[in-house]
Amino acid sequence: MEPIEQIEDNDEISLKEIYVSLKEIYHVILKRKYLVVGAIILGAAIGLVAAFVSKPTYTATLSFAMQDSKSGSMSNIASIASQFGVSLGGASNGAFGGDNLYELFTSRHLIENALLQPTQINGQTTNLLNLYIDTYQLRKGWAKSKNPEIRAMQFPLNQQRSTFTRAQDSILETIYTTIIKKPMLKATSRGTKLNIGDITFVSENEVLSQLFVENLISVATSFYVDVNTKVSRHSYEILKHQADSVKAVYDNAVAARASIADN
Structure with missing residues (x-):
């Protein structure tokens, strides 16, 4: 059972450390609240200006x-x-x-x-x-x-x-x-x-x-x-030219055969 108790103690210590850390951060923010508020206002102002200046697409x-x-x-x-x-x-x-x-x-x-x-x-x-x-x-x-x-x-x-x-x-x-x-x-x-x-x-x-x-x-x-x-x-x-060429050859062949037949 001792290992289990050791794990529980470690978990408890971790939670305490997290709580202490968050508390310290809170106090730091509280001390510099005006700086934080100013940063938030500045960011919001920049966002508003960008929204008005940039045109929709x-x-x-x-x-x-x-x-x-x-x-x-x-x-x-x-x-x-x-x-x-x-x-x-x-x-x-x-x-x-x-x-x-x-x-x-x-x-x-x-x-x-x-x-x-x-x-x-x-x-x-x-x-x-x-x-x-x-x-x-x-x-x-x-x-x-x-x-x-x-x-x-x-x-x-x-x-x-x-x-x-x-x-x-x-x-x-x-x-x-x-x-x-x-x-x-x-x-x-x-x-x-x-x-x-x-x-x-x-x-x-x-x-x-x-x-x-x-x-x-x-x-x-x-x-x-x-x-x-x-x-x-x-x-x-192209096809028309080829057809005309074939027709010309055919006509010449027919004319040649007719000439031979007449002779």
Whole structure:
């Protein structure tokens, strides 16, 4: 029984030590109560200032199911489009499948098109580029520029991308870099086994976040259609040329046989 009594004594001593330690801490805090109260007030003030100064952010996420390459021939982007009511027919994955698809979503070409695509906002036609500029008040910084073109910078809706000036292109590139490096845009997979992808966009404007992910899917689908149309047209031209060549050979052969028969 002696070992058991020894353990109980040790436990009792430990509890006493804890009690004494807590009591000492309490007395220390009591002696420095003004310092503690001041620290609490300062921390609360910093928290309140941070809450007022920092702007809220809005996150829009669009999730989609990826096509399993083993289950069919439809490309991933065609599969995504079909989930939003757009039928693109079947096509092999190729450049539009797997990790390539996520790289495509973050490409400068698609992001620029998503920003420049005419969009209805509150009954008015504008684009997300101008909404982005207004949201982050970029024109305030441009107004301080020594370059008069920057100070008067505008992005008209009817201006073609190919006609952008060097200054316009530079600003658009800066915005693209910010979107990618901040990062505001993420295109990720939840895992190879799940075959589910997410496009997420974070900004200080709720409408901008929502419409950007929608526009990105729209321009990606259009890009897919354009590429496949060009490929199909090119294949058609090759087949047509081959058919014309075969027909010419056939016609020559028929003409030769007719000439021999006449002789």
